[in-house]
Amino acid sequence: MxxxxxxxxxxxxxxxxxxxxxxxxxxxxxxxxxxxxxxxxxxxxxxxxxxxxxxxxxxxxxxxxxxxxxxxxxxxxxxxxxxxxxxxxxxxxxxxxxxxxxxxxxxxxxxxxxxxxxxxxxxxxxxxxQSQRAEIAARLARLTPREHEVMEMVTSGKANKEIATTLGVSAKTVEAHRARVMEKMEAGSLAKLVRMAVLANMIKEHVKEEE
Missing domain, CATH: 3.40.50.2300 (Response regulator)
Structure with a gap:
């Protein structure tokens, strides 16, 4: 039909x-x-x-x-x-x-x-x-727990050095995680990643409401 x-x-x-x-x-x-x-x-x-x-x-x-x-x-x-x-x-x-x-x-x-x-x-x-939200949820599922942490910190405005200190890793390690996050999320810029993070937070809230 x-x-x-x-x-x-x-x-x-x-x-x-x-x-x-x-x-x-x-x-x-x-x-x-x-x-x-x-x-x-x-x-x-x-x-x-x-x-x-x-x-x-x-x-x-x-x-x-x-x-x-x-x-x-x-x-x-x-x-x-x-x-x-x-x-x-x-x-x-x-x-x-x-x-x-x-x-x-x-x-x-x-x-x-x-x-x-x-x-x-x-x-x-x-x-x-809804289509955009489903697509972003699918991309988020590709991230490792550490990559999720890095994404949350990056999109909240934290610099690589600050993230490195918080996580107890080197700045180069953070840079590597950040690059993988950008690749897996298919984000061509930080602005696009931030927009996805905003929508991701909406997903979490929606899931909580349904539960």
């Missing part, structure tokens, strides 16, 4: 689904529609790129419950909430839970399409970030 960005529409109202499908396809976006949250869950697999256009009030699992399900299963997909006037407080709840926007019925077509484009852009940025 193509991983072209897809707008997933979940709404129990068939007329609304048809209308949204026509609107989204009219601007050459790929769209799939579902009449319930459970139907979406059964069809969607994590990793597909796109965004979710989600009605708040539906029989069975509500829009908010589907959003909570995705969060609990660590499925990161931008969510746009579609709401009737009386559902605004729930839409605000959904925004606080991470939805990127909520659109009130009846909605303006152009505003909805603008929101969808924004959500798809966020999804692309998030995927690029």
């Amino acid at each position: 193509s991983n072209k960005p897809t707008v997933f529409v979940v709404d129990d109202d068939q007329a609304m689904r048809n209308s949204l499908k026509w609107l989204i396809e009219s601007v050459a976006m790929q769209v799939e529609t579902f009449d319930s949250a459970s139907a979406f869950i059964s069809s969607y697999y994590p990793g597909r790129s796109g965004c979710l256009l989600l009605d708040v009030r539906m029989p069975g699992m509500s829009g908010l419950e589907l959003q909570e399900y995705l969060m609990n299963h660590q499925i990161a997909i931008p969510v746009i909430i579609i709401t009737g006037h009386g559902d605004v407080p729930m839409a605000v709840r959904a925004m606080k839970a991470g939805a990127v926007d909520f659109i009130e019925k009846p909605f303006n077509d152009e505003l909805l399409l603008e929101s969808i484009r924004h959500a798809l852009s966020l999804d692309e940025q998030q995927r690029d970030y």
